[in-house]
Amino acid sequence: MTGNSEGRVVLVTGASSGFGRETAALLAERGWRVYGTSRRPSGCEESRFDLLELDVTSERSVTDCVGELLEREGRVDALVNNAGVVMGGALEETSDDEALALLQVNLLGPARVARAVLPAMRSAGRGRIVNVGSLASMVGLPFQAWYSASKAGLALFSEGLRQEVRAQGVWVSLVEPGDFATEISDHRLSVDKRLDVYAAARERAVAVMAADERSGPAPVVVARMVARALSDRRPRHCYRVGREVPWLTAAMALLPARFTEAAVRRLYRVDG
Numbered sequence: 001m002t003g004n005s006e007g008r009v010v011l012v013t014g015a016s017s018g019f020g021r022e023t024a025a026l027l028a029e030r031g032w033r034v035y036g037t038s039r040r041p042s043g044c045e046e047s048r049f050d051l052l053e054l055d056v057t058s059e060r061s062v063t064d065c066v067g068e069l070l071e072r073e074g075r076v077d078a079l080v081n082n083a084g085v086v087m088g089g090a091l092e093e094t095s096d097d098e099a100l101a102l103l104q105v106n107l108l109g110p111a112r113v114a115r116a117v118l119p120a121m122r123s124a125g126r127g128r129i130v131n132v133g134s135l136a137s138m139v140g141l142p143f144q145a146w147y148s149a150s151k152a153g154l155a156l157f158s159e160g161l162r163q164e165v166r167a168q169g170v171w172v173s174l175v176e177p178g179d180f181a182t183e184i185s186d187h188r189l190s191v192d193k194r195l196d197v198y199a200a201a202r203e204r205a206v207a208v209m210a211a212d213e214r215s216g217p218a219p220v221v222v223a224r225m226v227a228r229a230l231s232d233r234r235p236r237h238c239y240r241v242g243r244e245v246p247w248l249t250a251a252m253a254l255l256p257a258r259f260t261e262a263a264v265r266r267l268y269r270v271d272g
């Protein structure tokens with residue numbers, strides 16, 4: 001998908017706040033016909049793009065949302081799988097159900113929406129899918145191990161899917177942001193169980209994460225990167241974006257893993 005985006009149809013999941021809202025608005029400004037989504041579209045005041053109801057954890061909701069889009073437009077040129085959540089807790093504090101709730105949104109959700117749009121993209125012989133991952137896929141974050149796992153899973157999922165569908169004219173890219181100032185910390189999923197042994201380290205780590213997110217750059221930077229992934233003549237497999245990219249990429253390439261892990265533990269004040 002190259003050149004003029006005028007009139008092209010894009011579905012952006014999770015467009016009620018953060019990256020999704022900025023991305024949907026930017027793409028609309030650039031001439032795309034944009035359908036953003038929210039689980040509660042009636043609660044959103046949005047005039048820059050259309051909003052459809054979507055809960056990515058529900059197959060029925062995904063089918064209905066994509067069905068409505070195709071009924072209105074008859075085509076879908078691009079999908080931005082952006083909806084996602086974070087969760088803060090130690091493994092021992094997190095139940096299987098809580099972990100599955102996170103994976104449902106961050107990993108199975110993007111797969112479900114991709115599966116729903118692929119038939120239309122295949123019959124058109126072209127399409128773009130951009131999955132919004134995270135730099136947390138590069139290093140396992142303490143007290144966000146399930147989040148890191150969901151985003152590392154999404155990275156490999158994107159790679160596998162790309163190879164399945166490129167012969168059909170569909171290209172899959174991954175955009176991996178660092179910390180940005182969105183509402184994600186306010187939407188953090190909670191875990192019920194709390195163990196005293198982890199309390200101090202967890203509170204310090206989660207406080208650093210929330211502060212880094214709140215003081216991060218504006219989400220429009222990520223919106224521009226998503227727009228680039230959608231319009232690059234030769235799209236990359238992965239676009240990393242954020243203040244952390246230079247040092248993290250260098251550390252991963254040059255340092256033994258134990259040094260990088262020690263830096264992560266220091267950063268999140270895990271050891272005090």
Ligand SMILES: NC(=O)c1ccc[n+]([C@@H]2O[C@H](COP(=O)([O-])OP(=O)(O)OC[C@H]3O[C@@H](n4cnc5c(N)ncnc54)[C@H](OP(=O)(O)O)[C@@H]3O)[C@@H](O)[C@H]2O)c1
Nearest residue numbers: 014016017018019038039055056083084179180182183184
């Ligand atoms: N902010 C960061 O620093 C950062 C860094 C790296 C990666 N990311 C990733 O970027 C993506 C967007 O995050 P954000 O920071 O923009 O967070 P955000 O401001 O909290 O926005 C999250 C969006 O996801 C939607 N959502 C949540 N659960 C959903 C579900 N079950 N079904 C459908 N939509 C759902 C929300 O919509 P409704 O509640 O209206 O349904 C909301 O629009 C996520 O995948 C996140 O993991 C964020």
